Amino acid sequence: MKNFLLQTTATLMLTASAGSILAPAALAGNGSGPGASRDDAQFVLPYHGDINPFHGDINPFHGDINPFYGDISPFWGDISPFWGDINPFHGDISAFWGDIDPFHGDINPFHGDIDAFWGDVGPLWGDIDAFWGDIDPFTGDSASLAAQLEGLFDQAETVFGASIEAQTGQSFRNHFLQDLLVRHGIDPSTPDSLEQVTAQQRSAFFLAFYDGLMNFSGTDRFDHWMPAINWSPALSQAAGGGDGVLVGLLDFSFQSDEGMDVRTSHGERDYLDFNHGAAVASLIAAPHDGSGVMGVAPDVTLRTYNPFDETLSTNWDDVRSGLLKLARPGPDIINMSLGLPGWTLHQQWGTIFSDKHVARATDDVLLVVAAGNDGVSQTADLDWTGVSTLSNLLIVGSVNPNGEISSFSNRPGTACLTVRGRCRDGNRLMDRFLVAPGELLLVSDGSGGVTRLSGTSFAAPLVTGAAALVLGRWNWLEASDVADVLLFTAEDLGAPGVDEVYGWGMLDIDAAMSPIDMTNLVHLERSRRRGYSEQSIDVISLASGRLSFRSARDNSITVFEPIGDTYRDFEISVADLMFDDSSRDRNMRANAETYLRERTWWLVNGRQFNDTGETSYQLSADGRMQITSVAAAADPRAPVSSSGLPFQTGVNFRDTETGREFRLGAGEGAMALNPQDGFGLFSDHRPETGGVNPVLGFASGGAYAMSTIPLGDRTRMALGVTTSQDERLFVNPISGEEQALVEGVAGYQATAFLASVSHEFNDSLTAHMTYTSLNEATGLLGAQGSSGLGLAGGATTDALTVGAETRLPLAVTLSSSATLARTRSVNFDDSLLSLPDGTVSSAFQLTARRDGLFTSVDAVRFSIIQPLHVESGALEYSSTRIVDRETGELGPDLQRWELGGERPLFAEVLYATPMFDGRVDLSLFTRAELAGETSAQDVAGMASGARFRLEF
Numbered sequence: 012m013k014n015f016l017l018q019t020t021a022t023l024m025l026t027a028s029a030g031s032i033l034a035p036a037a038l039a040g041n042g043s044g045p046g047a048s049r050d051d052a053q054f055v056l057p058y059h060g061d062i063n064p065f066h067g068d069i070n071p072f073h074g075d076i077n078p079f080y081g082d083i084s085p086f087w088g089d090i091s092p093f094w095g096d097i098n099p100f101h102g103d104i105s106a107f108w109g110d111i112d113p114f115h116g117d118i119n120p121f122h123g124d125i126d127a128f129w130g131d132v133g134p135l136w137g138d139i140d141a142f143w144g145d146i147d148p149f150t151g152d153s154a155s156l157a158a159q160l161e162g163l164f165d166q167a168e169t170v171f172g173a174s175i176e177a178q179t180g181q182s183f184r185n186h187f188l189q190d191l192l193v194r195h196g197i198d199p200s201t202p203d204s205l206e207q208v209t210a211q212q213r214s215a216f217f218l219a220f221y222d223g224l225m226n227f228s229g230t231d232r233f234d235h236w237m238p239a240i241n242w243s244p245a246l247s248q249a250a251g252g253g254d255g256v257l258v259g260l261l262d263f264s265f266q267s268d269e270g271m272d273v274r275t276s277h278g279e280r281d282y283l284d285f286n287h288g289a290a291v292a293s294l295i296a297a298p299h300d301g302s303g304v305m306g307v308a309p310d311v312t313l314r315t316y317n318p319f320d321e322t323l324s325t326n327w328d329d330v331r332s333g334l335l336k337l338a339r340p341g342p343d344i345i346n347m348s349l350g351l352p353g354w355t356l357h358q359q360w361g362t363i364f365s366d367k368h369v370a371r372a373t374d375d376v377l378l379v380v381a382a383g384n385d386g387v388s389q390t391a392d393l394d395w396t397g398v399s400t401l402s403n404l405l406i407v408g409s410v411n412p413n414g415e416i417s418s419f420s421n422r423p424g425t426a427c428l429t430v431r432g433r434c435r436d437g438n439r440l441m442d443r444f445l446v447a448p449g450e451l452l453l454v455s456d457g458s459g460g461v462t463r464l465s466g467t468s469f470a471a472p473l474v475t476g477a478a479a480l481v482l483g484r485w486n487w488l489e490a491s492d493v494a495d496v497l498l499f500t501a502e503d504l505g506a507p508g509v510d511e512v513y514g515w516g517m518l519d520i521d522a523a524m525s526p527i528d529m530t531n532l533v534h535l536e537r538s539r540r541r542g543y544s545e546q547s548i549d550v551i552s553l554a555s556g557r558l559s560f561r562s563a564r565d566n567s568i569t570v571f572e573p574i575g576d577t578y579r580d581f582e583i584s585v586a587d588l589m590f591d592d593s594s595r596d597r598n599m600r601a602n603a604e605t606y607l608r609e610r611t612w613w614l615v616n617g618r619q620f621n622d623t624g625e626t627s628y629q630l631s632a633d634g635r636m637q638i639t640s641v642a643a644a645a646d647p648r649a650p651v652s653s654s655g656l657p658f659q660t661g662v663n664f665r666d667t668e669t670g671r672e673f674r675l676g677a678g679e680g681a682m683a684l685n686p687q688d689g690f691g692l693f694s695d696h697r698p699e700t701g702g703v704n705p706v707l708g709f710a711s712g713g714a715y716a717m718s719t720i721p722l723g724d725r726t727r728m729a730l731g732v733t734t735s736q737d738e739r740l741f742v743n744p745i746s747g748e749e750q751a752l753v754e755g756v757a758g759y760q761a762t763a764f765l766a767s768v769s770h771e772f773n774d775s776l777t778a779h780m781t782y783t784s785l786n787e788a789t790g791l792l793g794a795q796g797s798s799g800l801g802l803a804g805g806a807t808t809d810a811l812t813v814g815a816e817t818r819l820p821l822a823v824t825l826s827s828s829a830t831l832a833r834t835r836s837v838n839f840d841d842s843l844l845s846l847p848d849g850t851v852s853s854a855f856q857l858t859a860r861r862d863g864l865f866t867s868v869d870a871v872r873f874s875i876i877q878p879l880h881v882e883s884g885a886l887e888y889s890s891t892r893i894v895d896r897e898t899g900e901l902g903p904d905l906q907r908w909e910l911g912g913e914r915p916l917f918a919e920v921l922y923a924t925p926m927f928d929g930r931v932d933l934s935l936f937t938r939a940e941l942a943g944e945t946s947a948q949d950v951a952g953m954a955s956g957a958r959f960r961l962e963f
Contacts (some may be wrong), residue, residue, distance in 0.1 A: 153202035160199045164188060167224060174227040187223060195219065218463070222453070231305045232461065235412050236448035240473060241521035242307060244299050246480075250524055253308030253479035255486065258295060259337035259345040259376075261330070263288035264317040265457045270298035271306075273313045276336055288315060289457030290464055291348060294472040295479070297455060304455055307476025307520070308483065314340060318349075325349070327359050331369060338372030343482050343490070345373070346475040348381040348468035355382045355389040355421040356406055356440060361428075364400035373400065377482075377490040379475045381467040382408040382444070388424035388511060389440060395428035402491035405478075405498070406440065406514075407471040409449025414504060414517060417450055420467055422512050443494075444514025445501045447473040477520045484524065485579050487899030492575040499527045526581060532570045534799045534843070535578070535891040535901060543891060543901055545573065548798035554756060555589045556793025557698050557705075557852070557879045558886075559912030563589065566908045568800070568843075569892040580893045585908060588800070620860070620872050620921055621691035623659070623682070630664075639663040641676060641683070661715075670721035680715030680733030681707040686769045686779045689816050689826025689858055698793055698879045700917075702856030703828040705879040706783045706810040709793055710735045710763035717765075725771040735761045756797045760788040761805075774818070781812040783832075791846065792834060792879070799843045799890070806836040806846065822862040829855040834884070843890045850884030850910055853877070869924035876917045881910045915943030 164184075172183040179186045195216040198204050208216075225232055237243065247253075264275050265288045273292065296313055297306035316336050318329040330349070337345055351357045360380070363369055378400060395401065409417040416422065423441035427434035449470030456462040478493050488496075500522035501515040509515055526532055533545040548570065560566060563586035571578040623643040630636035641661040661676020661683055676683060681696035681704065690696065690703045698705035710733050717731030737759040767781035785808040789795060796802050810832035817825045835849040858874040886908045894902030918941055923934045 153205045156205055157199040157202040160197075164199075167220075171224050171227050174229070178227060191216070191220060191223060218451070222461070222463070226461075229301065231299055231301055232303065232453050233305075234453045236452055236473060239410075239412070239414065239448050240477070240518045242477075244305055246521060246524065247308060248299070250480045251483045252310030253296075253476070253483040254310040256308065256311045256344070256479040256483045257340060257342045258308075258311050258313050258475060258479055259342040260288060260292060260295075260313055260315040261318060261333045261337060261345060261347045261349065262291055262315060263319060264315050265289035265292070270300055271296045271309075271313060272311070273315060275315050275317075286455070286457035286462070287348075287468065288317070290454035290462075291346065291468060291472045293455035294452065294469060295346070295476045304453055304461055307473060308479035310483070311476075311479045314342060327363060331363055331366060334363065334369050335372055338369075338376060342376055344377045344379060344475050344478050346379045346472055348466075348471055350381065350383045352383070352385055353387055354391075355387070355408075355423055355426070355444075356380065356393065358393050361393055361395055361398050364404075365398045370399050373403070375403070375490050377403050377405065377478050377493050379405050379407060379471050379478065381471040382406050382423075383421040384409075384419040384466050385421055386419050388422040389426040390424050392427045392429050392434070393440075395438065396430050398428075401428060401438065401443070403489075403494055404443050405474060405494055406444045407467060407474045408444065408446040408514070409465075409467045409470040410446045410504070410513075410517065411450045412448065416446065416505075416512050417465075417467075419465070420446070420449065420470075423514050424511050439509075441509050441511055441514045443498075445474065445498060445516060445518055446470065446504070446513050447518040474518055477518055477523055480520065481523055485899070486897050487577060488579070489575060489577075492577065495574065496523050496527065496579075500525070526570075526572045526579075527574070528572075532572055532581070535571055537891065537903070545571075546799065551583065551588060551798045551800065552590060552756065553585065553588045553796040553800050554794055556790060556795070557881065558589075558792055558794040558910060559881060560585055560589075561909040561911045563908075563912075566888075566906060568888065569890060569904055571891075577899055620870070620923070622679075622693050623691070635666055635668045637665045637667055639665070643678065670719070670727065672717075672719040674715070674717040674719075674731075676716075677714050679711055680713070680731075680735075680763075681711035683715055684717045684729070684731040684733055684765060686727075686729060686767050686781070687814050687816055687826055687828065689824060689860065690828065690856070695856060695858075698854075700876070700878060702830070702854040702876045702878055703814075704781060704783060704810070704812040704830050705854045706785050706808055706812075706830060706832050706852075707733065707763050707765060709785055709787065709808075710761040712737070722768070727769045729765070729767045729769075731765050731767075733763050733765075735759065756795050757789045757801075757803055759790050759793070759795060761790070762786050762788075776818075777816045779812075779814040779816075781814075783810040783812065784808070785810070791836065791839075792850070792852065792881070796842070796844070799841075801842045802839050802844065803842070804836070804838060804840040806834050808832050808834040808852075810852075824860045824862075826858045826860075827856070829853075830879070832879075843888055845887045845889070846884070847887055848884060851882045852879050853882055854879040864922075866924060869922070871923075872919075872921040874917075874919045876919065878915050878917075880914050881912075884910045886910065913943045916941040 168183040168188075171187075175181070175183050175187055192198065195212060197208060197212075197216055231244070263286075265273075265286070271292060273296075292313055292315070293304045293306060295306050296309055296311050297304040298309045299305050314337055316333040318325040318333040334345065351359070364373070364378075406423065408422060409420040411417050423439070423444040426440040428438045428440065428443075429435075430438065447470040449467050450465045451463045452465070452469045453461055454464050454469060474497060477497060481493050481496050482488060497518065498515045500519050502517040502519045502522070504513040504516040506512075532548055532551075534548055535543045536546050538544050551568070551570065564584050566585040567582045568585070568588070570581050570583065572581065623641050627637055627639040630638050639662070641659075641663065643659040659676070659678025661674060661678065663672060663674045665672040674683060679693055679696065682691070682693060684707065685696065685703060687703070690701075692701075695701040695703045696705065696708045696711065698708045701708070713734035713736050715731065715733035717729055719727055719729040721727050763783055763785045765781055765783045767779060769777060769779045771777045787793075787805040787808070789803050789805055791802045791806045792808070794802060810830050812828060812830040814826070814828035816827075819825055830853060832852040832854075833849055834846070834852065836846040838845060854877055856874060856876045858872060860870060860872045862870045864871045888904070888906040888908060890904045891901050892904035894900050917938060919936070919938045921934070921936045923932065925932050
């Protein structure tokens, strides 16, 4: 039982928009590796190649000297994301605790939600309580700190000890911990020594401790950059992983035995076993194979060219040769992490790009350049006259884990790429600039292990990988189109708009794989004269009404986003487009509250469960003419127009001698015109909750009229009409104003005509037969759509309903109703949908009422209900889609969306009794779902409630 007591739950209508091709999950950043290293990731290009960028006698592989320009210390200043919140094993969030075993193969980092590092569990970058941070090592509490550290080590040994011993043959402490403590100068056995540990040493130790343990986790490493740029391995896999995209790396060569598809040119020049090229490549293309680093686009092909010589320097001639060499196989993207100190982009790049051979070879190649690591903002303009490379150029800066520009990262500043001395729109350096995480990224060390490095060199490959995902999904895009996608979808940072520090802002891969502007989506329609023409769309939605689909996840529509001279296509499943609003209370009341209120109005007319009240008067002296006034509160879930009455009212005229009767009113016409007295609740007649001629319920809520004529002593015939008009508005609970339920969906209008015959066989049995003709002007079985999925023009439904009422022994009354309906439509106005074969629908309800169950005045009602359900039929969708993903060629998209789905079935029990001479009423109800898929209009699973009514 899900709801025992009354609960108020807001019913939220969700209109699916053209979103991403998948729903990315948030990742908690963490990584693995033996420790932290540093590297500015920016290679200096001395013009003549005889200047060592490491300043001669500085050994770049020893000591504390940064081997590249810039002052990049991963544990200094504002590059310390690990202060005070790095306990991955403490508190109530433990990535390795409970029923998740990271060593027995039941962690799948790519699918599902059983993943030690998935979702909002942040063992490294989250808010988990730390050992150092709350405890000041200078307050004499070192003993307590040492004890907590020992607790941390004990927990780590409990989780990882067996795995470490199995893989190394040594214990956790002998193989892993002892060496780590020595390297970082930490000795918990001498608590006073901990006072000498600096904040930088502290951060470095915790990071190395965590990364080292992750080597034995048996999973791919997750890192902080992943959630920062809204990337996940699931997103990459769904997008194709960059399959078919060729990426060129102008970088150090390396030997790859890590599963990356790498083709090396210009020799295996891996001088001094340097790992820069391998580190950059791993962020782009490291495989998702359960170990090591994960790349953004693991299925790309890499081609490397090493322009550096044994001095670890190069010159512009070699850079030109490298670009030409990489360009000959026709790469899609070239990643370049090199430049001159003091420049975000040097003038010599213009010389290189203006070379006619380079320009021709890279005309449609996306060029991604790291901004450099001097912490400067460029003010000097560059002469870009005659240079065609601009729209296919991206410059990438670095941000720290807090999303702030790295202290070392170069910035675009106010510089411009001028043409004939003028700075044209879009030519500022900031117009080609974006940022990505570039501090302490976990990367391959080129020797089968992992390490952490910092620099714009490691921000750039994240952008390159993102570009590969975009291009792999939409192969026909030009390099300039891909650049625009990444720039336009970047998360704005710093000053609003494009600025001198962050350019367009932070790379956002999920946004790049989604429409740039939801209001700029179109359908493409084929025209004999003009080819394909754009048809603008607004909100894409389909209010479900009583439609259900057998495989809504497998049915989809295609929308297009104009970009450059072409389009990007997006597929949206029908399941994501549909929402339920048939139950939506216009005052935003909860379903449970509505059910409870409906089921507590009883004993209005004797022992009847009834939502209406009646008062009768004699109109003639002889008593033949009788008038009955009917009144009730407005059905909170029935369609009501703004000009309609806020309550229901009606009047019945009856000739008691002849049996002639005329009814007239406004409100719940389906109930007022129903010939069976045993169904007296609004919910009995709603298409979404009841099974009593629900076809008539679509046209209920407006004006109604009916005339009853006797055909004999025991037979009567009735003719009636009822209407519905729902303006699709709701009252904003904050402003109190009426607003459109869904933009672009027209008001719902329906009219129903009925003819019924009732025959009383004896005092205990009465049978009924009703023919209903429903005309929906703007919908199909209550469903409506917008933007190409519109159902304006409507449909016609013919339904036959048979029912009976039987009085049984023990004061039991049995009421039954069953409906079979056929719906057809000639055509929907300006819609991509059609209903060629019509639909067949059914509904039924069986209700038993027992009077005097426990006392002489109580009553109970039990019902089995099948709301209106489509048995067969299909909507046909005819539009345009991409038929060749290499070229972007368009073709027809013809789909058949089979209707039906799982049959809904409910059971309901109502009980009511007066107490204390009628001054108090007690009402109870329970409604349970027996079959079908719970949806927004139904109380989920099982709902129960109770109510007292006190009369003073």
